Amino acid sequence: xxxxxxxxxxxxxxxxxxxxxxxxxxxxxxxxxxxxxxxxxxxxxxxxxxxxxxxxxxxxxxxxxxxxxxxxxxxxxxxxxxxxxxxxxxxxxxxxxxxxxxxxxxxxxxxxxxxxxxxxxxxxxxxxxxxxxxxxxxxxxxxxxxxxxxxxxxxxxxxxxxxxxxxxxxxxxxxxxxxxxxxxxxxxxxxxxxxxxxxxxxxxxxxxxxxxxxxxxxxxxxxxxxxxxxxxxxxxxxxxxxxxxxxxxxxxxxxxxxxxxxxxxxxxxxxxxxxxxxxxxxxxxxxxxxxxxxxxxxxxxxxxxxxxxxxxxxxxxxxxxxxxxxxxxxxxxxxxxxxxxxxxxxxxxx
Amino acid sequence: xxxxxxxxxxxxxxxxxxxxxxxxxxxxxxxxxxxxxxxxxxxxxxxxxxxxxxxxxxxxxxxxxxxxxxxxxxxxxxxxxxxxxxxxxxxxxxxxxxxxxxxxxxxxxxxxxxxxxxxxxxxxxxxxxxxxxxxxxxxxxxxxxxxxxxxxxxxxxxxxxxxxxxxxxxxxxxxxxxxxxxxxxxxxxxxxxxxxxxxxxxxxxxxxxxxxxxxxxxxxxxxxxxxxxxxxxxxxxxxxxxxxxxxxxxxxxxxxxxxxxxxxxxxxxxxxxxxxxxxxxxxxxxxxxxxxxxxxxxxxxxxxxxxxxxxxxxxxxxxxxxxxxxxx
Amino acid sequence: xxxxxxxxxxxxxxxxxxxxxxxxxxxxxxxxxxxxxxxxxxxxxxxxxxxxxxxxxxxxxxxxxxxxxxxxxxxxxxxxxxxxxxxxxxxxxxxxxxxxxxxxxxxxxxxxxxxxxxxxxxxxxxxxxxxxxxxxxxxxxxxxxxxxxxxxxxxxxxxxxxxxxxxxxxxxxxxxxxxxxxxxxxxxxxxxxxxxxxxxxxxxxxxxxxxxxxxxxxxxxxxxxxxxxxxxxxxxxxxxxxxxxxxxxxxxxxxxxxxxxxxxxxxxxxxxxxxxxxxxxxxxxxxxxxxxxxxxxxxxxxxxxxxxxxxxxxxxxxxx
Numbered sequence: 001x002x003x004x005x006x007x008x009x010x011x012x013x014x015x016x017x018x019x020x021x022x023x024x025x026x027x028x029x030x031x032x033x034x035x036x037x038x039x040x041x042x043x044x045x046x047x048x049x050x051x052x053x054x055x056x057x058x059x060x061x062x063x064x065x066x067x068x069x070x071x072x073x074x075x076x077x078x079x080x081x082x083x084x085x086x087x088x089x090x091x092x093x094x095x096x097x098x099x100x101x102x103x104x105x106x107x108x109x110x111x112x113x114x115x116x117x118x119x120x121x122x123x124x125x126x127x128x129x130x131x132x133x134x135x136x137x138x139x140x141x142x143x144x145x146x147x148x149x150x151x152x153x154x155x156x157x158x159x160x161x162x163x164x165x166x167x168x169x170x171x172x173x174x175x176x177x178x179x180x181x182x183x184x185x186x187x188x189x190x191x192x193x194x195x196x197x198x199x200x201x202x203x204x205x206x207x208x209x210x211x212x213x214x215x216x217x218x219x220x221x222x223x224x225x226x227x228x229x230x231x232x233x234x235x236x237x238x239x240x241x242x243x244x245x246x247x248x249x250x251x252x253x254x255x256x257x258x259x260x261x262x263x264x265x266x267x268x269x270x271x272x273x274x275x276x277x278x279x280x281x282x283x284x285x286x287x288x289x290x291x292x293x294x295x296x297x298x299x300x301x302x303x304x305x306x307x308x309x310x311x312x313x314x315x316x317x318x319x320x321x322x323x324x325x326x327x328x329x330x331x332x333x334x335x336x337x338x339x340x341x342x343x344x345x346x347x348x349x350x
Numbered sequence: 351x352x353x354x355x356x357x358x359x360x361x362x363x364x365x366x367x368x369x370x371x372x373x374x375x376x377x378x379x380x381x382x383x384x385x386x387x388x389x390x391x392x393x394x395x396x397x398x399x400x401x402x403x404x405x406x407x408x409x410x411x412x413x414x415x416x417x418x419x420x421x422x423x424x425x426x427x428x429x430x431x432x433x434x435x436x437x438x439x440x441x442x443x444x445x446x447x448x449x450x451x452x453x454x455x456x457x458x459x460x461x462x463x464x465x466x467x468x469x470x471x472x473x474x475x476x477x478x479x480x481x482x483x484x485x486x487x488x489x490x491x492x493x494x495x496x497x498x499x500x501x502x503x504x505x506x507x508x509x510x511x512x513x514x515x516x517x518x519x520x521x522x523x524x525x526x527x528x529x530x531x532x533x534x535x536x537x538x539x540x541x542x543x544x545x546x547x548x549x550x551x552x553x554x555x556x557x558x559x560x561x562x563x564x565x566x567x568x569x570x571x572x573x574x575x576x577x578x579x580x581x582x583x584x585x586x587x588x589x590x591x592x593x594x595x596x597x598x599x600x601x602x603x604x605x606x607x608x609x610x611x612x613x614x615x616x617x618x619x620x621x622x623x624x625x626x627x628x629x630x631x632x633x634x635x636x637x638x639x640x641x642x643x644x645x646x647x648x649x650x651x652x653x654x655x656x657x658x659x660x661x662x663x664x665x666x667x668x669x670x671x672x673x674x675x676x677x678x
Numbered sequence: 679x680x681x682x683x684x685x686x687x688x689x690x691x692x693x694x695x696x697x698x699x700x701x702x703x704x705x706x707x708x709x710x711x712x713x714x715x716x717x718x719x720x721x722x723x724x725x726x727x728x729x730x731x732x733x734x735x736x737x738x739x740x741x742x743x744x745x746x747x748x749x750x751x752x753x754x755x756x757x758x759x760x761x762x763x764x765x766x767x768x769x770x771x772x773x774x775x776x777x778x779x780x781x782x783x784x785x786x787x788x789x790x791x792x793x794x795x796x797x798x799x800x801x802x803x804x805x806x807x808x809x810x811x812x813x814x815x816x817x818x819x820x821x822x823x824x825x826x827x828x829x830x831x832x833x834x835x836x837x838x839x840x841x842x843x844x845x846x847x848x849x850x851x852x853x854x855x856x857x858x859x860x861x862x863x864x865x866x867x868x869x870x871x872x873x874x875x876x877x878x879x880x881x882x883x884x885x886x887x888x889x890x891x892x893x894x895x896x897x898x899x900x901x902x903x904x905x906x907x908x909x910x911x912x913x914x915x916x917x918x919x920x921x922x923x924x925x926x927x928x929x930x931x932x933x934x935x936x937x938x939x940x941x942x943x944x945x946x947x948x949x950x951x952x953x954x955x956x957x958x959x960x961x962x963x964x965x966x967x968x969x970x971x972x973x974x975x976x977x978x979x980x981x982x983x984x985x986x987x988x989x990x991x992x993x994x995x996x997x998x
Binding site for chain 2: 843
Binding site: 026030032034040045047048051058060061062063064075076077078208209211212234235263292324 | 693700771772773774846847850851852929934936937938941945946957959960962963
């Protein structure tokens with residue numbers, strides 16, 4: 001009995017080693033990327049389709065979060081990063097010091113963020129202003145029937161109940177964009193909390209990931225949270241209207257998000273690091289953000305560099321056509337052209 | 351040779367002195383085995399020290415900036431880079447203690463059932479089933495916590511508690527589902543199998559003569575268990591408790607999904623909280639900058655330190671009651 | 679009570695600690711009450727009642743614990759079983775929104791990781807246990823056992839961070855190797871404890887008989903003692919494996935995950951617990967289905983390994 005077991009074990013180990021050995025002889029070039037969970041659906045689609053068209057290139061992307069993307073690209077453990085919040089000047093300096101080259105921020109998609117809520121008996125989409133959202137998240141507005149909210153929503157029967165505030169527990173670009181918006185519309189928020197992928201929230205429960213936030217909101221009466229637009233659409237979650245800079249209440253959708261991006265993109269800085277929240281102009285949905293791919297300018301592996309540049313070209317031309325199917329807004333034309341130009345800076349180290 | 355040869359477990363391992371032969375080849379084989387095995391054993395010590403060392407080194411930025419205040423500060427602010435571990439330490443301790451308070455009576459009770467009441471044939475099988483609870487991955491516990499446990503707590507358990515014991519500060523306040531309470535219960539279910547399994551083993555090891563003597567003297571079955579069997583088994587049960595505690599302290603995934611992830615200290619068990627392991631899991635991949643990462647690693651160091659102390663206490667307890675250093 | 683007011687109180691004063699004194703008071707009073715119970719005279723009838731009540735309570739405890747297991751397994755089965763199809767086991771993931779696809783690369787990845795973990799962790803634990811059981815001593819074994827307990831108690835996420843700093847950072851990328859190292863470290867303590875326990879259970883008479891026949895110590899150990907204990911050791915290692923198979927946290931910053939097949943151990947690889955975590959906390963209903971299914975598969979595999987391990991352990995050497 002013992003002999004049989006031993007032989008069986010040895011045989012399976014041998015088989016496993018052979019398989020691994022065989023696998024290593026397959027000639028696939030792999031690029032690794034890490035970062036934003038927001039981009040995960042579109043990246044997964046792009047990389048899958050790209051691999052079908054170019055079988056010897058595999059791009060492995062893991063959504064560990066925007067901050068993770070920035071950290072890992074700085075450490076050099078991945079080939080590219082992805083983030084919904086641009087790197088700060090300090091973070092860029094740190095990157096340049098550690099890696100000895102410049103980092104490109106290449107916008108890949110535009111997304112929007114929406115306030116989601118769960119109030120028993122309220123089926124209509126509520127209207128919010130930026131100031132109201134900030135005050136809710138600051139803990140200054142504590143009940144649903146607070147005059148500031150009822151004033152915006154006449155005719156809706158808001159209960160006299162505590163607002164259960166929900167936010168992201170893990171660091172995230174979604175948080176970055178949301179807190180960025182709150183900082184812009186509320187000076188108190190800017191002073192007290194600020195904006196980043198992870199902040200010291202004054203009040204609220206922390207959900208893990210967008211799913212965590214949505215899960216808690218859906219399960220908890222009288223709660224409010226924030227989510228990515230495409231996430232809310234895919235999962236049929238009721239979300240509220242947000243007032244734009246001119247005071248008009250907008251429901252986030254691809255059109256309004258694109259308009260906001262296009263407006264701000266007219267003055268796109270050369271390094272593409274721009275916040276596009278709260279653009280002034282008709283139908284510009286205020287809580288919108290670019291999402292960037294973080295690509296170093298200098299590469300040490302010629303084959304990888306070539307594959308990366310080729311993919312970026314594909315992404316900016318063919319890839320963009322897939323955005324709408326997953327409820328991401330495509331990049332405005334002038335941005336795409338600027339990027340195609342910027343990619344030329346990527347080269348192999350001499 | 352050794353007069354204790356008839357006992358299967360002796361304090362003199364290996365049956366006494368090695369090599370009596372002066373042949374060079376045999377010496378070599380023996381020396382080789384001894385060296386290789388000694389090296390392996392030593393490497394365990396080295397790895398443990400190395401882990402502590404790595405944690406110590408990588409947490410340097412945070413340690414230098416905050417010193418011991420790290421353990422007493424309540425703020426956790428990644429934007430201004432002010433970090434303090436107190437809310438996490440509090441959450442970790444409260445959830446773990448709460449889990450133990452539930453799991454120990456439950457586990458000991460179940461073990462007593464298995465040993466004293468269940469028919470011999472099924473007892474082993476049932477014990478095996480319970481040990482399967484320990485095999486369920488943490489992530490699954492987290493999911494079940496969100497989708498199964500929390501709705502039940504919200505609709506039935508918490509209202510009942512509030513009705514009866516609602517005057518206590520630990521049961522005051524609104525219950526939003528994700529909370530220290532929920533995390534404690536999930537942890538309790540996760541650590542119960544350890545307590546059941548070890549308690550069962552030590553109860554089974556109580557000599558028959560002791561039980562029979564007690565029953566012969568007129569004690570009821572329960573009195574025998576309580577006054578005779580359990581005191582003999584007490585050391586093992588303590589050990590089980592510590593094992594369970596160690597597991598509860600380090601539990602990550604299940605806790606982060608149901609605890610609410612709010613780094614604030616509140617008296618009520620129904621409020622959300624945060625634990626060290628949950629904080630590290632949530633924020634490590636996102637953390638940017640040496641200070642933030644250093645603070646998170648310092649949290650890991652704190653957890654390692656707590657484990658170190660608890661192991662020391664457990665060993666002291668076992669030594670002080672006459673153990674010989676070897677226990678299972 | 680308003681969360682916000684609570685927050686204000688909690689952050690303003692020396693916090694929740696101060697508010698706990700009523701609770702502490704109640705606990706102390708309850709303890710005193712229970713202690714005072716022993717002052718009640720113990721009639722035969724009372725003792726009988728207590729006997730039956732307590733055992734009923736013990737039965738209830740058992741029912742609760744077993745019930746938890748039944749509910750967990752049942753729920754997983756209900757949610758996951760109908761997601762199981764041939765594709766699930768043979769295909770790699772497809773993008774959200776597309777149907778089909780599976781977790782084949784995660785299954786293979788997990789297998790790879792566990793194989794590596796066994797190769798790295800088991801020898802250290804096994805050989806170390808041989809020293810403890812066969813050579814003994816006072817101080818050194820004490821240190822080794824303390825370190826082993828400590829290692830066992832280290833939270834899996836801390837082991838993951840350790841593997842990150844020691845393997846990923848120097849190598850400059852994530853890899854299956856790092857994941858294997860992390861899991862291997864977690865396997866050491868139980869491998870050591872199991873091996874030592876079963877080696878010690880081999881009667882000394884066997885060792886002495888072998889030595890009396892002229893074998894050297896190393897020969898005795900390798901050809902007599904270890905084979906006598908091997909069933910228990912192998913069984914224990916399989917249980918060890920089953921425990922480590924479900925660990926997620928150590929893999930987050932080491933093996934990283936992979937949407938495709940991994941072609942080398944120095945590259946990132948998918949793993950079942952990672953997939954469960956990513957899909958369960960993701961937005962798509964399709965992902966959730968797959969997460970439940972993967973959870974079910976994982977649990978069933980661990981169950982099977984447990985059963986096999988226990989059968990092997992029961993076959994151990996019994997003296998004639």
